[in-house]
Amino acid sequence: MTEQKRLLIRYTEGDVQAMNELIEAYKQDLYNLCFRLTFSLSDADDLFQQTWLKVINRPEKFNGNSFKNWLYTVCVNTFRDGYRKRMRLMKIGGVEFKNNQAKDIAMALVSDNVTTEDIAQGNFIKTTLVAHVNRLASKYKTVIVLYYYQDMSYDEISKILNIPIGTVKSRMNTAKSKLHKQLLPIVKTEEVIWEEEKYVRH
Amino acid sequence: MLDIDKQLKQIHIKSQPISNDVMKNVILAAASKKKSKARNPYTRKLVWALPAVALVVAAMILIAMPNAVKDLTISEMNYYTVDINPGISIQVDDKDVVIETTAINDDGKQLLKTIDLGGLYIDDAIEKILRAAKEMGYLNDGHVVVGYFGSGKHGISMDKVEELAGKAKTIFLMGTREQYEDFVEEGLHPGLELLYIKGEELGITDGQDASEIVAAIIKLKLEIVDPTDELTPDKTPEFTPEKTPKESSETTPDKTPEPTPDKTNKPTQSPGNHESATISGEVTDNGIRLNWSKVDSGGFTGYKVVASKTNPNPKYPDDGYLYYITNRDTTTVLVPFYKLKSNTNYYFSITALYDGEKVAGNAIMLKTPHVEISYEGAPITGYATEEKIVLDWMQIDTPGAMGYKVVASKTDSTPSYPENGYIEWITNLEVHHREYAPSGTLVAGETYWFAITVVYEDGTKITENSIQLTVPSVEPTASPTPHIYEGTTLAGSFNETGISLSWTQVDADGASGYKVVASSTDSTPSYPENGYIEWITNLATTSRGYEPSESLLAGETYWIAITVVYGDGTKVTSNVIQLTMPAATPSPTATPRVYEGTTISGSANDTHVVLNWGQVDTPGAVGYKVVASSTDSSPSYPENGAIEYITSLGTTSREYAPSGTLVAGETYWFAITVLYDDDTKATNNAIQLTMPNP
Numbered sequence: 001m002t003e004q005k006r007l008l009i010r011y012t013e014g015d016v017q018a019m020n021e022l023i024e025a026y027k028q029d030l031y032n033l034c035f036r037l038t039f040s041l042s043d044a045d046d047l048f049q050q051t052w053l054k055v056i057n058r059p060e061k062f063n064g065n066s067f068k069n070w071l072y073t074v075c076v077n078t079f080r081d082g083y084r085k086r087m088r089l090m091k092i093g094g095v096e097f098k099n100n101q102a103k104d105i106a107m108a109l110v111s112d113n114v115t116t117e118d119i120a121q122g123n124f125i126k127t128t129l130v131a132h133v134n135r136l137a138s139k140y141k142t143v144i145v146l147y148y149y150q151d152m153s154y155d156e157i158s159k160i161l162n163i164p165i166g167t168v169k170s171r172m173n174t175a176k177s178k179l180h181k182q183l184l185p186i187v188k189t190e191e192v193i194w195e196e197e198k199y200v201r202h
Numbered sequence: 203m204l205d206i207d208k209q210l211k212q213i214h215i216k217s218q219p220i221s222n223d224v225m226k227n228v229i230l231a232a233a234s235k236k237k238s239k240a241r242n243p244y245t246r247k248l249v250w251a252l253p254a255v256a257l258v259v260a261a262m263i264l265i266a267m268p269n270a271v272k273d274l275t276i277s278e279m280n281y282y283t284v285d286i287n288p289g290i291s292i293q294v295d296d297k298d299v300v301i302e303t304t305a306i307n308d309d310g311k312q313l314l315k316t317i318d319l320g321g322l323y324i325d326d327a328i329e330k331i332l333r334a335a336k337e338m339g340y341l342n343d344g345h346v347v348v349g350y351f352g353s354g355k356h357g358i359s360m361d362k363v364e365e366l367a368g369k370a371k372t373i374f375l376m377g378t379r380e381q382y383e384d385f386v387e388e389g390l391h392p393g394l395e396l397l398y399i400k401g402e403e404l405g406i407t408d409g410q411d412a413s414e415i416v417a418a419i420i421k422l423k424l425e426i427v428d429p430t431d432e433l434t435p436d437k438t439p440e441f442t443p444e445k446t447p448k449e450s451s452e453t454t455p456d457k458t459p460e461p462t463p464d465k466t467n468k469p470t471q472s473p474g475n476h477e478s479a480t481i482s483g484e485v486t487d488n489g490i491r492l493n494w495s496k497v498d499s500g501g502f503t504g505y506k507v508v509a510s511k512t513n514p515n516p517k518y519p520d521d522g523y524l525y526y527i528t529n530r531d532t533t534t535v536l537v538p539f540y541k542l543k544s545n546t547n548y549y550f551s552i553t554a555l556y557d558g559e560k561v562a563g564n565a566i567m568l569k570t571p572h573v574e575i576s577y578e579g580a581p582i583t584g585y586a587t588e589e590k591i592v593l594d595w596m597q598i599d600t601p602g603a604m605g606y607k608v609v610a611s612k613t614d615s616t617p618s619y620p621e622n623g624y625i626e627w628i629t630n631l632e633v634h635h636r637e638y639a640p641s642g643t644l645v646a647g648e649t650y651w652f653a654i655t656v657v658y659e660d661g662t663k664i665t666e667n668s669i670q671l672t673v674p675s676v677e678p679t680a681s682p683t684p685h686i687y688e689g690t691t692l693a694g695s696f697n698e699t700g701i702s703l704s705w706t707q708v709d710a711d712g713a714s715g716y717k718v719v720a721s722s723t724d725s726t727p728s729y730p731e732n733g734y735i736e737w738i739t740n741l742a743t744t745s746r747g748y749e750p751s752e753s754l755l756a757g758e759t760y761w762i763a764i765t766v767v768y769g770d771g772t773k774v775t776s777n778v779i780q781l782t783m784p785a786a787t788p789s790p791t792a793t794p795r796v797y798e799g800t801t802i803s804g805s806a807n808d809t810h811v812v813l814n815w816g817q818v819d820t821p822g823a824v825g826y827k828v829v830a831s832s833t834d835s836s837p838s839y840p841e842n843g844a845i846e847y848i849t850s851l852g853t854t855s856r857e858y859a860p861s862g863t864l865v866a867g868e869t870y871w872f873a874i875t876v877l878y879d880d881d882t883k884a885t886n887n888a889i890q891l892t893m894p895n896p
Contacts, residue, residue, distance in 0.1 A: 011232075016232055016233045019232040020229060020232060023225075023228055023229065023232065027220060027225070028217060028220070031217075031218060031220045032215075032217050032218065035215075035218045036215055041218065044218065045221065045224045048220065048224060048228070049224060049227055049228055049231075052228040052231065052232070053228075053231055056228075056231055056232050125209060126209065126212065126213050129206070129209050129210065129213065130213060130215075133210075135618075135621060137661060144210065148210045148211060148213070149213075149215050164522065166522065167522070176206045176207065176210075178662070179206050179210075180204060180206050181577065183204055183206065183209075184204055
């Protein structure tokens with residue numbers, strides 16, 4: 001029996017501290033996933049809380065294998081359902097829906113070792129790329145986030161999403177192909193501008 | 203060179219600190235949860251939400267069925283939902299017996315007041331719901347969505363549901379118990395939620411209502427349900443590429459390949475003696491058309507259409523699947539090219555599913571043509587006048603494009619669908635111009651960014667650019683609102699007897715009616731280019747059924763559209779759907795056509811011969827041919843010619859004097875041949891008479 005399973009059993013028997021231990025152990029990993037799926041601090045807060053609530057309400061659903069994978073599965077499913085709900089709200093809301101996450105995305109990208117030029121050119125492409133990742137359909141976005149930002153293997157992603165590895169790969173390829181199509185014209189334009197700016201500076 | 207993989211790997215997304223409030227909430231939830239001692243919130247919610255009467259009923263069931271007590275644990279309960287507009291959720295035990303019903307909306311409450319479903323099998327319960335809905339006027343030409351959330355086999359007969367649903371479009375969807383509980387927790391209607399998910403999976407994400415989504419799903423896939431997200435990529439080939447059946451690729455021309463004769467492509471044997479489906483197929487202009495033989499074995503649950511680039515004997519579940527078809531009678535599907543890689547050999551096969559067994563059929567290899575699937579956007583331009591804003595965009599005719607979403611946002615300078623919603627969904631790809639006056643959506647004096655998002659069948663959405671325009675602040679007074687020529691959206695289905703079409707009602711000013719257009723050769727039929735099969739002037743009419751006829755031949759596949767005709771001559775054609783008329787089957791009740799002859803009698807007097815016969819009233823009879831022959835003892839028309847053609851069926855007698863034709867003193871055999879409108883001829887008897895010789 002894994003340590004996590006033991007903690008959950010203790011929790012079901014009334015030991016609140018056992019759940020707190022689990023929360024403490026996985027909170028940052030889970031919160032990172034929440035943020036990378038939503039690219040919004042407020043949405044990440046909601047997703048983080050909803051995920052833990054599901055764990056708290058149904059500890060018996062954990063099958064005793066990888067707790068992290070199960071936690072991620074709950075999180076990804078919650079995100080997916082919430083995403084659908086948001087899509088429907090958008091349809092109802094029509095014109096006024098706001099997708100004001102640019103600030104969160106930019107903040108997410110700012111790393112301590114980024115150079116000025118990186119920010120000037122590279123980060124533009126990266127920010128744009130992340131923005132497009134954020135706009136991908138949830139099934140594509142999820143595999144990109146799990147693979148690139150959560151460092152999970154295809155096998156782990158396959159288990160978390162409960163789909164064959166082949167489908168994970170297929171979704172990954174489709175996602176990258178979509179991103180490539182969307183990014184190419186932007187990058188071409190940006191490269192031209194960048195080259196022109198360099199010329200002027202010299 | 204843009205390397206997405208490299209770029210993605212270089213992106214560093216920092217860890218974000220978790221706010222204290224969020225952590226406090228989670229820890230408090232964990233603590234309070236244990237204090238409540240409930241098993242889970244859904245159970246708790248359900249129990250407390252139950253009316254006292256329902257508790258008494260549940261208790262009575264427990265008392266009446268002591269052996270079932272063990273079955274009534276949450277873990278073994280399943281759920282069904284019915285949405286007509288009354289929405290009803292039904293909880294059943296593992297025998298599919300109704301334990302509890304819950305109204306999901308006010309109409310559901312009204313309906314449940316009139317019926318008691320406790321203790322019924324689910325099939326009977328749903329029948330009762332549909333009958334009550336019909337009587338109460340809820341069930342017209344909308345939709346019936348039946349959902350099943352559970353494990354194991356469901357107990358629904360959709361044939362029965364369809365029969366009871368009448369003109370309403372029906373769909374059956376399956377989800378998991380966990381999904382049901384999640385949906386309920388989130389305050390969502392589980393059945394409709396499942397429908398929305400299904401719609402989204404099929405790219406129907408444009409905010410249509412439930413009936414429209416059902417119609418769109420039927421339109422997209424006919425009887426096909428639950429397609430995979432995409433073709434499962436091939437596994438590592440279990441054979442060397444050189445062993446790819448060369449014979450088959452050489453003997454099988456790309457365009458009309460026959461089932462591959464290669465031994466490896468033979469169907470697998472079914473230990474349970476269940477039948478396999480034999481596949482054939484061809485490459486058409488619009489995709490790969492696959493046909494297969496219908497299986498008749500019992501226990502059938504569906505066909506999985508399987509494709510693989512590398513496995514010459516693909517089968518489900520090893521190779522994934524393209525489509526899951528639950529209707530035994532559906533034996534054809536068109537796989538659009540966008541689902542497949544271009545210029546690539548694919549092996550296709552059908553795996554027939556039976557209770558507890560999967561039987562793979564033969565496989566064929568077909569090569570997709572070289573098709574560049576491009577996703578084109580529609581660059582937008584526009585301007586504002588004193589009264590309105592005018593948008594123009596590039597017309598798209600890229601294969602797979604479904605329509606344009608006109609998007610507007612006050613704050614986002616690069617608006618697109620679905621992120622920014624939309625103000626109009628235009629499915630007629632020929633439309634490339636819109637004018638908008640100030641309204642509640644586009645407020646006078648406000649500045650918006652406008653864009654066009656082109657939506658493709660595979661869910662791809664392309665937004666090219668955006669423009670900024672200010673909606674005029676002076677509302678138009680004298681000048682009339684720009685005329686809008688509205689088209690309609692068509693959906694359709696087929697069954698054993700014919701095809702059914704339904705479309706959205708057009709109530710734009712000036713619309714005169716609908717022309718129903720069908721063509722077996724033109725994939726974009728429209729009126730007047732392709733004529734029409736019916737002209738409907740009642741704009742409230744939004745559905746039609748057609749059986750095989752001279753216009754729509756049995757077994758023939760047609761492209762069908764609705765052209766809306768306007769009084770000023772403008773014509774707007776809907777989307778096109780492809781349907782196959784069912785093969786003609788002789789109606790068991792049809793009376794075979796009768797061709798009646800008539801009996802002749804006669805005599806001769808000094809001057810004439812007199813012929814008499816019985817009147818023929820048989821439908822289709824058009825006249826009598828009076829026949830005479832001096833040599834043939836059983837003369838008939840046309841073999842022996844005719845001396846007279848009588849078209850009045852009331853005439854039953856004739857006298858003939860000797861003439862050049864009937865020579866005096868000669869003996870003739872006389873007969874009457876009855877002629878019918880389909881050129882059938884009936885002759886009964888002949889009599890012999892001698893012409894008088896005065």
